[in-house]
Amino acid sequence: MSTLPATQADRNQLPLIQQIISVMWPSFITASAATIVFFTIFDPIELGQIGGFPSLTRMGGYTIGFFCFWLLTSMSCAMTCYFRRPTNRQARTNNTNES
Numbered sequence: 001m002s003t004l005p006a007t008q009a010d011r012n013q014l015p016l017i018q019q020i021i022s023v024m025w026p027s028f029i030t031a032s033a034a035t036i037v038f039f040t041i042f043d044p045i046e047l048g049q050i051g052g053f054p055s056l057t058r059m060g061g062y063t064i065g066f067f068c069f070w071l072l073t074s075m076s077c078a079m080t081c082y083f084r085r086p087t088n089r090q091a092r093t094n095n096t097n098e099s
Helices: 008-012 016-041 044-050 058-083
Strands: none
Touching: 016 058, 044 058
């Protein structure tokens, strides 16, 4: 354990596991909803035949679709977390010209 006092940046930093879960859990919920909506409209067996996988089962299509939606939404959530961080600002210096 460190005996140094925590800086303001340390106090605002979430633990790594909490950062991962804050990306994966909302993306899981969104992927679940997207899978339900998508496969209500499209049949995975027909999509498999169009895509060149005639032996694809419905369960296999649902599984592939879910994981594709989960990957897409987790990337979206991760990018949101990345871009919500503040940028590093340069400290202002007082430059006076004595000419």
